Amino acid sequence: MTDAPRSPLRIVLAEDSMLLREGLVRLFDEAGFETVAAYGEADSLLAALDETRPDLAVLDVRMPPTFRDEGVRAAIELRRRMPSVGVLLLSQYVEGTYAHELLSSGEGGMGYLLKDRVASLDELEDAVERVSEGGTVLDPQVVRELLSRRSDPLTSLTPREREVMELMAEGRTNAGIAKQLFIGVGAVEKNVTSIFQKLGLEDSGTDHRRVLAVLTWLQR
Numbered sequence: 001m002t003d004a005p006r007s008p009l010r011i012v013l014a015e016d017s018m019l020l021r022e023g024l025v026r027l028f029d030e031a032g033f034e035t036v037a038a039y040g041e042a043d044s045l046l047a048a049l050d051e052t053r054p055d056l057a058v059l060d061v062r063m064p065p066t067f068r069d070e071g072v073r074a075a076i077e078l079r080r081r082m083p084s085v086g087v088l089l090l091s092q093y094v095e096g097t098y099a100h101e102l103l104s105s106g107e108g109g110m111g112y113l114l115k116d117r118v119a120s121l122d123e124l125e126d127a128v129e130r131v132s133e134g135g136t137v138l139d140p141q142v143v144r145e146l147l148s149r150r151s152d153p154l155t156s157l158t159p160r161e162r163e164v165m166e167l168m169a170e171g172r173t174n175a176g177i178a179k180q181l182f183i184g185v186g187a188v189e190k191n192v193t194s195i196f197q198k199l200g201l202e203d204s205g206t207d208h209r210r211v212l213a214v215l216t217w218l219q220r
């Protein structure tokens with residue numbers, strides 16, 4: 001007896017540029033996802049949540065009417081109503097404040113990508129899948145920008161632990177970090193455990209230590 005085919009991931013999209021909105025819908029379709037609704041602003045997306053019942057919402061950071069932080073505000077409200085729905089924010093520019101605000105709850109299922117990244121179907125598909133599975137995805141440029149704004153007080157971390165920490169901040173799994181650094185998964189796990197210990201992140205059984213470590217890294 002074969003397993004029943006998995007239902008396609010249900011996505012709702014809010015993007016004020018019609019050209020990009022239609023392009024994203026096509027990309028999602030090529031990746032095997034189902035775009036159940038696409039809007040030009042955030043309020044309509046929020047108003048239809050009970051009807052669309054998405055698995056993941058993709059929102060532009062800046063949309064009408066003020067073109068400031070409508071997407072971020074909508075993402076926060078969406079997660080308040082439906083905590084299990086993943087959220088992927090898209091932005092034209094690196095806006096570290098919004099990335100920090102998105103992650104400040106310490107929960108997974110969040111992502112922040114620059115729009116240039118969505119030109120690659122593989123990268124977009126990977127980000128959508130990781131966020132929908134409860135992971136955290138940060139664009140590498142966002143990570144670099146956030147790190148460049150702060151001095152590095154985490155002097156107790158070794159050079160290898162810093163490399164592992166930066167890749168963790170991009171949302172990579174231990175296997176993904178191992179592949180990137182050409183080391184074994186076991187070595188990555190030892191570095192991650194050491195990072196948690198040095199940051200004082202004890203395993204409480206409830207806190208998402210990986211996200212909390214990333215927040216500590218980005219805030220200091």
